[in-house]
Amino acid sequence: MSYDTPSFDVEFVEGTSALVSGEAREARTAFYDAVADGIASGDAAIVIATNDSPEHVVSALRERTTVDADRLAIVDATGEGEDGVVDGVTVRAVGSTGDLTGVSLAFAKQLQLLEDRQVADRVRVGLDTVSTLLMYAEVQTVFRFLHVFTSRLGSTDLLGLFTLTPDMHDEKDVNTVRTLFDTETRVDGGEISLRGTGYE
Amino acid sequence: MSDDGAVVLVVEDEQPLLDMYVRWLGSRHEVRAATTEAAADEAFDESVDVVLLDREIPGTSGGELLTEFRNRPGRCRVAMVTGVEPDFDIIDMGFDDYLTKPVTSEQLTDAVARLLRRDEVAAMTRRLFSLARKRSVLQASKPSDELGQSDEFARLEREIERLRNEIDASLERIDSSEMVSLVREFEAETDEPTDAGGGPG
Numbered sequence: 001m002s003y004d005t006p007s008f009d010v011e012f013v014e015g016t017s018a019l020v021s022g023e024a025r026e027a028r029t030a031f032y033d034a035v036a037d038g039i040a041s042g043d044a045a046i047v048i049a050t051n052d053s054p055e056h057v058v059s060a061l062r063e064r065t066t067v068d069a070d071r072l073a074i075v076d077a078t079g080e081g082e083d084g085v086v087d088g089v090t091v092r093a094v095g096s097t098g099d100l101t102g103v104s105l106a107f108a109k110q111l112q113l114l115e116d117r118q119v120a121d122r123v124r125v126g127l128d129t130v131s132t133l134l135m136y137a138e139v140q141t142v143f144r145f146l147h148v149f150t151s152r153l154g155s156t157d158l159l160g161l162f163t164l165t166p167d168m169h170d171e172k173d174v175n176t177v178r179t180l181f182d183t184e185t186r187v188d189g190g191e192i193s194l195r196g197t198g199y200e
Numbered sequence: 201m202s203d204d205g206a207v208v209l210v211v212e213d214e215q216p217l218l219d220m221y222v223r224w225l226g227s228r229h230e231v232r233a234a235t236t237e238a239a240a241d242e243a244f245d246e247s248v249d250v251v252l253l254d255r256e257i258p259g260t261s262g263g264e265l266l267t268e269f270r271n272r273p274g275r276c277r278v279a280m281v282t283g284v285e286p287d288f289d290i291i292d293m294g295f296d297d298y299l300t301k302p303v304t305s306e307q308l309t310d311a312v313a314r315l316l317r318r319d320e321v322a323a324m325t326r327r328l329f330s331l332a333r334k335r336s337v338l339q340a341s342k343p344s345d346e347l348g349q350s351d352e353f354a355r356l357e358r359e360i361e362r363l364r365n366e367i368d369a370s371l372e373r374i375d376s377s378e379m380v381s382l383v384r385e386f387e388a389e390t391d392e393p394t395d396a397g398g399g400p401g
């Protein structure tokens with residue numbers, strides 16, 4: 001069953017990873033909308049946040065819909081947090097933002113947690129934002145990380161949502177990263193447009 | 201590295217288990233067997249591609265042996281075979297994979313194949329990056345109608361597509377521990393000094 005995302009007026013195919021690109025604040029708003037669409041329809045979610053604190057993640061989602069804390073898990077990749085529970089939601093922290101092994105490991109544990117709770121059939125996995133990763137790590141490492149990470153989501157039919165602010169980076173880096181995504185959702189001044197495949 | 205004919209060292213203190221593992225792997229690979237730390241030490245050399253290491257080897261721990269293998273010349277993959285369900289942290293300790301006992305013949309041969317394939321996947325993602333990079337550079341410097349008429353650009357696009365499909369096929373059933381191991385490897389590669397970096401001098 002596809003991942004219905006009314007905010008983008010789209011249904012994403014299982015296993016798809018979509019780039020959500022635009023100005024940082026606008027892309028983030030669209031990102032939370034798309035994650036909340038899933039939570040509202042009973043999907044579980046894992047949010048990997050490089051800028052927002054776990055408190056902020058939880059409140060951004062609660063502003064949009066009712067959140068069952070058992071169906072949400074957070075990876076705090078700000079490099080400033082620690083493992084814990086925020087408003088009933090389990091948080092795993094990564095030591096520093098550029099530590100992509102740490103991000104992978106924390107994600108793996110959160111996915112395992114949702115599997116143990118038997119809510120991992122349908123999970124939206126969101127990473128906000130690839131732009132921060134590109135500032136902290138080599139573009140080649142980020143590229144390869146995203147490749148195996150999106151493959152992992154594909155192997156279990158999850159949905160991946162990755163924000164990116166193209167204006168913050170060299171156009172060449174942005175286009176290189178784009179190679180990995182079947183779908184790109186562009187947000188610009190309230191207008192949402194989609195390109196590529198992976199949706200209906 | 202081909203999947204066939206690799207050298208696999210199995211370290212397992214329970215002889216019946218060890219014999220079984222050797223039988224399962226023996227038709228495809230050159231298998232060396234060891235039941236003790238000393239024997240493992242003796243059997244290990246640069247030609248070993250994969251080590252399957254029991255967690256509890258008398259006189260040492262799997263972790264200590266791992267450190268020893270890592271400090272020796274040669275590049276091999278080490279998977280821990282353990283009686284208890286481990287945490288993903290085991291990947292962080294430097295193991296490339298782990299298997300939980302009891303393992304089936306299929307699990308064991310799959311794991312060895314996966315470990316042998318890992319170098320290939322790492323190399324393919326590196327190559328895909330460099331091709332994607334090349335395409336981006338061309339896109340940034342040439343008008344799109346000119347690129348549209350270029351045979352060379354068309355070849356580049358096809359090569360990217362082909363390689364992506366090949367990697368996707370290799371990673372179709374990737375699990376979490378494989379993902380973490382690969383990312384760890386990518387980061388380690390970035391940290392390694394390389395000639396391609398064009399450093400000072």
